[in-house]
Amino acid sequence: MHVLRPAHFAIALxxxxxxxxxxxxxxxxxxxALDDPTIVAIFDxxxxxxxxxxxxxxxxxxxxxxRAMGKRLQADHAAVRRQGRDLxxxxxxxxxxxxxDTYAADHARVMADLKTRSGKDFDRAILDHxxxxxxxVIDAIKGTLLPAIQNAELKAxxxxxxxxxxxxxxxxxxxxxxxxx
Numbered sequence: 001m002h003v004l005r006p007a008h009f010a011i012a013l014x015x016x017x018x019x020x021x022x023x024x025x026x027x028x029x030x031x032x033a034l035d036d037p038t039i040v041a042i043f044d045x046x047x048x049x050x051x052x053x054x055x056x057x058x059x060x061x062x063x064x065x066x067r068a069m070g071k072r073l074q075a076d077h078a079a080v081r082r083q084g085r086d087l088x089x090x091x092x093x094x095x096x097x098x099x100x101d102t103y104a105a106d107h108a109r110v111m112a113d114l115k116t117r118s119g120k121d122f123d124r125a126i127l128d129h130x131x132x133x134x135x136x137v138i139d140a141i142k143g144t145l146l147p148a149i150q151n152a153e154l155k156a157x158x159x160x161x162x163x164x165x166x167x168x169x170x171x172x173x174x175x176x177x178x179x180x181x
Contacts, residue, residue: 034098034148040088041095042103042145043158046137047081049107053133056111057126062119065175066126073130073168080161087157124181127172134169141165 050073057070088095097103110129117125141162149155 034144035096036149036151036154037093037096038098039145039149039158040084040093040154041097042140043084044081044088044095045097045103045107047077047084049103050077050130050133051081052107052111053114053126053129056114057130060115060118060122061126062123063179065179066123069130069172069175070126072171076164076168080164083157083161087153091151091153093151093154120179120181123179124176127176127179127181130172131169131176134165134172137165138162138169 054070054073054077058067058074059070061067061070087093114122114125114129141158146155146158146162149158
């Protein structure tokens, strides 16, 4: 069985590899600062990705539980993305993705793979993906993003919404157990 890895969230995972929470590899071996505009961009990309995978789960899930999960992911992540974008606008922060930013290409590959699946295979793959995705986000928030955030309002927003990522992880694991996938 092919199990999706959270390759689309390579940005967050790559951040975890650095003991200095304000630095990350640029991919060329150099270290660049992890600043608030970059964190805002990462946060926005993560929420956007899960809105898209949620929409796919709602449309293609073979079980009512997976379709309901997809609907909830879309709604919750859209609300969080909106809060992040509103705060960025209020603070005058222009989201600046890290360079190089392979996030969109990685996410497109994940979506393409998911779209080739159907039935229980789709349900299993999307649930595995969502478990890996939410765990990667939680790890990145705790280990890298929160320690690097400079702006108090941005930090407060991330602290406020972090439990929702854990709630999603718990929900997805429960669905996987319930469906015996």
